[in-house]
Amino acid sequence: MNVKHEKLDSKKVKLEVTLEAAKLDEAIRKSYKKNVKNLNVQGFRKGKAPLALVKQFYGVEVLFDDASDFLLSDSYPKAIEEADIKPIDYPKIDITQMEEGKDFVYTAEVEVYPEFDLPEYKGLEVEKPVIKVTDHDIDHEIEHLVERNGRIESKPEGAVVEKDDVAVINFNGKVDGVEFEGGKGENFELTIGANMFIGDFEDQLIGLKVGEEKTVKVTFPEDYQAEELKGKDAEFDVEILDIKTKEFPEVDDEFASEVSEFETLEELKASIREGLEEDANSRAKSELNNNLIKALAEKAEIDVPEVMVETSIDRLVRDFEQRIQQQGISKEMYLQMTGQEESAIREMFRDNAKNVVKNDLLIEAIVAKEGIEATEEEVMAKAEEIVKMYGEQQDELKEMLLTSNRRDLEMEVTTNKVFDLLLESAKVTEKEISVSHDHSHDDHNHEEEDHEGHDHE
Structure with missing residues (x-):
């Protein structure tokens, strides 16, 4: 086998692979053995015709498809190893010569890990957040507990719909007097102010009583998902069936004992503080790591391959869909609520995905340059650290991590x-922030930063 390779640009290589004529003859015989049972030659039972007669009767070309598959699957992995390249996608194959008795020649264009100059990575200037837990943060967590333990009850007769109430409604929507798909619902529980419906639909229900009806008028956005509804005026006939509101418990020792393992409110608060401080330390470390890799990435010039970006987007979109599903929202429901096309979700993550890929490439380059390796003891310790977060079947989970997910453990x-x-x-310079500030930051940016630090962090 002879392999020539040509660099087309910083991230694409073209190989020209030549295999001896004897290799092609061998592949033709192998293809014959695979296909002869399906070939009829007059005077011979099916599957018994000799190779020479099959070639004479059908032409040797009938055996070329499988023969070329055999040659490519055998030679391509050896060719990329000989050329010392690292492909990131399937190759584009072009067979330039395939003729019995002659060498088999093909070219393979393939995207590879991009070449780039690793910038100086020592002495980076970064900011380290120091996250302080305050009494306000404790109270904020208590408020969440109160919210989760509130009881939903119907409001008394004569009460009206107010913001944050749950209005149980029947609705029937029409555009130009005609009902449309997805515009009708019965016994639908709508939280007023949650912005589940388009426009000011929810606001128009405020002040209504049980049994009252109203025609709600809204306009679908111009970029709405359903083509036939874009920019259309719609009318919804709405009937209020029930109005529900949450009743919240008093925050005292009795509340603490009901919602936790602690007997007093002070013990509960102490536990919350401890948990917030652990979380704050973890967040601070994660953000410091993000700042380190971001500072390095700003110094690096890398032509990021599009195929790697698309793969990264695939993962980010899957993570996003899992998160909204945990909130009881399907992808289809999310698209309907936001009036977006599915492609908009992918575009939402594109810049983030490019950062992920760039950061990964930088980290892998440092690993290679420094000769960094994961020892067996370190891999075992990482597996044990992960399984401790799960209460049951720890042995089975650890075994799975050490086999199917070993590469992920080593990478981490x-x-x-x-x-x-x-x-x-x-x-490093330190910047003190509160947990509440960190939460605010988290709402806007932290999700992105977690991914920018790779799956590793």
Whole structure:
């Protein structure tokens, strides 16, 4: 086998692979053995015709498809190894010569990991958040507990719909006097102010009583998902069946004992503080790592391959769909609520995906340059750290992690070592922020930053 390779650009390579004529002859015989049972030659039982007669009767070309498959699947992995390249996608194959008695020649264009100059990664200037837990943060968590333990009850007769109430409604929507798909519902529980419906639909129900009816007028947005509804005026006939509101418990020792394992409110608050401080330390470390890799990425020029970006978007979209499903919202429901096309979700994650890929490439480059490895003990420790978060079947989970997910464990260990290496020489300045500030930051950016630090963190 002879392999020539040509660099087309920083992320694409073209291989020209030549296999001896004898290899093609061998592949033709192999294809014959696979296909002869399906070939009829006069004077021979099905599957018994000799190779020479099959070629004479059908032409040798009838055996070329499988023969070329055999040659490509055998030679391509060896060719990329010989050329010392690292493909990131399937190759584009072009067979340039396939003729019995002659060499088999093909070219393969393939995207590879991009070449780039690794910038100086020691002495990075970064900011380290110091997250302080305050009494306000404790009270904020208590409020969440109160909210979760509230009881939903119907409001008394004569009460009206108010913001944050749950209005149980029947509705029937029409555009130009004609009902449309998805515009009708019965016994639908609508939280006023949740913005589940388009426009000011919910606001128009405020002030209504049980049994009252109203025609709600709204306009579908111009970028609404359903083509036939874009920019259309709609009328919904709405009937109020019930109005529900939440009754919240008093915050005292009795409340603490009902919602936790603690007997007093002070013990509950102490436990909440401890948990928030652990979470704050974890968040601070994660954000510091994000700041380290971001500082390095700003110094690097990398032509990121599109196929890697698309793969990263696939993962981010899957994560997003899982998160909204946990909130009881399907992808289809989300698209309807936001009036977006499915492609808009992918575009929402594109910049983030590029950052993920760029950061991954930088981390892998440092791992290679520094010769960083994950020892067996470190991989085992990482597996045990993960299984401790689960109460049951820890042995089975650990076995799965050490077999099917070993590569992920090794990557997490080596990535953490890279962050430790970057931190050793970094010039770090501290910035004190509160948990509540961190939560506010989290709402807007933290989801993105978690991904920018790779799956490793």
